[in-house]
Amino acid sequence: MNDHSPISTGCANSPVLKQRGQREVFCGLTGIIWLHRKMQDAFFLVVGSRTCAHLLQSAAGVMIFAEPRFGTAILEEKDLAGLADAHTELDREVARLLSRRPDIKQLFLVGSCPSEVIKLDLARAAERMTQEYAPNVRVLNFSGSGIETTFTQGEDACLASMVPVLPKTDERELLLVGALPDVVEDQAVSLLTEMGVGPIRTLPASRAADQYGIGENTVFALLQPFLGDTHAELERRGARHIPAPFPFGEQGTTAWLRAIALEFGVDEETFERVTAAPRARARKAIDAQAKELRGKSIFFFPDSQLEVPLARFLTTECGMTPLEIGTPYLHAGLVGPDLALIPEGPTISEGQDVDLQLDRAREARADITVCGLGLANPLEAEGLTTKWAIELVFTPVHFYEQAGDLAGLFSRPIRRREVLDL
């Protein structure tokens, strides 16, 4: 550390453009699509309207035909008439569901906009059902409504609802928080295990029976940036957060691992031994995929809260210049380490007034614009190159082995624009 120049805080102190108006985003119900894949004995029962069912159908695409473990109890006119009746109706639907699916160990009653506006008390319903179905099924409740949550916040609300019911322990354990594809989670666990870090737990676990405790000696690291409420709930239980940049790309993954290694007193030699080979692999893969990205500009519409860490990866590892980084919510406490690594310059925006933001995007004409599927084709038709954002949530993109794939997701649209001669 012989560099005496002032430490750059990057974008950490940049002013944030906050706008409100029409938001072109998904609601939290969408989180169910990937959460139910991860939690193999959980069922997600949305209490909502036909719109909610239609949204899940549109978001789940072809998955809907594979006997998924989620569904919507659609409110009908008679449910709106009186509250007592709605609870009886819900009890009947749940009883029918659980008798048909005895493999279900966790049932989530998921609140929606309609159920919240009519003030249907799903928390009470969950308590009542937990008693009724104990010990076989645990019933929890969270809100995935659009009036409360944006897209990935649904996962946050779900995980936060699980924290208070975890048993208490005094063990010193590491908890990895955030639902990742199994292949990615296994890589993370194996790297940490090789360094001698452990025992390692994950939230969510793949089965309800994989229970563990939580307490003052628990330390936790976040795998995803959108877990603000879960973070708060864990701290309420006495667990301590290990702040770090998020594990995207070679540098992000290394920084994330290093923060944990420091916490667990892993010596530098061990750290090098474990990470050297995968780091080299990741750098090589990124170099191969990021050729088209160097020197290019990028504009992020808000979607998943992954925007800041991804902008960090694309800036520091792929040589891109962000023009605007939009995010539905900015948890400065969680994405602070990533913000600090992004050189000053881009507009940081929180929330959205979509027409005004579209005006800015048209003005900026970035080389690549990251946005939702509702905007992507219209912007392509206007001559902009786009990358649709949802894929970044469904595709394995974290940690070393996926670093090249992650860069590839952004370079492919640019490459395609170059190859097409139409």
Add this chain to the structure above:
Amino acid sequence: MKLTVWTYEGPTHVGAMRVATAMKGLHYVLHAPQGDTYADLLFTMIERRNHRPPVTYTTFQARDLGSDTAHLFKDACQDAYDRFQPEAIIVGASCTAELIQDDPAGLAETMGLNVPVIPLELPSYSRKENFGADETFYQIVKALAKPCERTSRISCNILGGTALGFRHRDDIQEITALLYELGIDVNVCAPLDATPSDIARMGAAHFNVLLYPETGEAAARWCERSFEQPYTKTVPMGVGATRDFIAEVCQICGIEPNVDESRLRLPWWSKSVDSTYLTGKRVFIFGDGTHVKAAARVAKDEMGFEVVGVGCYNREFARDIRALAKDIGVEALISDDYLEVEQTIEALQPEMILGTQMERHIGKRLGIPCAVISAPVHVQDFPARYSPVMGFEGANVLFDTWIHPLVMGLEEHLLHMFRDDFEFHDEAGPSHHDGHAPKPIDRPAEGPVAAAVQEGTGVAVWLADAERELKKIPFFVRGKSKRNTEKYALDQGMTEISVDTLYEAKAHYAR
């Protein structure tokens, strides 16, 4: 409450979006929470539109609930007006906004906007998407269409085409060309591609062509009452229906039918010897009422299939479908529960399904060929190529589409001849299924070992010989043979099924 995984129809406001997106110069201000914008991607992705649907959402959030949401609505409405300068605005509420006390119609009225503002009442807890589209189009026509002088040449309006409609784009092109041949102009085609000022001059047409009753009938009836415009009752899908449609139009207009049928190929294709094997193929038909009705006639009269079941998911057409089922002598299935549809298909064991995207997946699971005839459909059914299902070219398209999933005559013959050949063995499956790649043939072990096939109690046991024989039956009829044989054995009080039982059952059930 009703537990649902798959829905055939979206909520009512999606129907309104289909009308708004179909039109030009119209804007929809929708009082809705954050997240309801998901519906935009149905239009930008499934239908691959190159612009955003003309819909502004108020995007209220939890903290706005209270007095604030009315204000939000007015702001959104004003912003939409200023930015998009539409010729007319429709306003309405999504399911959540229906529960809070704001009144979009009243609020919009007080704003004094310089264009017509049309309020929509779309009950989202009792009605669905098609109703939403039909009602929205009706309200637009009622508000904007004015009596006007008839055009000097004979002209008509084409009603019902919407965004996200199954093949609407090409159907309208095909029928427009057909009308042109008859010497009839199209005055206005609506909602698809119409502007509010086009709607205003709908009264100039001599009559209306109602292509899609699901989404255009209320407007057609209103025009009949208000402008004395008769509307066509025949949907021109299939050869016979198209000819009937032409006759109906000519009768309305008092002209002679004079249409060139030279490019109509379905009749000859269907008569040619390779189609002989289609005779009596057992089909199950499900979808929206209009397409099911039309498809049943094509299947029966123009393909020579046997229709073993019909049904629809939109209750508005329950009466029509029940009448149709009675005519054919089958049960009608009126249901929006795909599990019920699946059960019916399993029980009927048809050789082919004509249905929606959902039936395509049911067919895949049960190993039954399927062709799509109705919405809801996925992105592959908004094709780049010209593919109407109406008119004469539509008939050609229907023949090809329905036949491709089936094993054709020559292929079926080859399957019989080279049953054990590695390419043609009967587990290869129809070519549109994933399991198409030839699999190695499992030969049962030699020797008179009793087979282990025993499903449930009270079912006779298949002897090894009989089971081997069963496997020689082509896969697409094997399910039926197995079921029939077991039923026959049960009726006869047999406990074992031998080769003889198999053939006795075959003779018993022979057509």
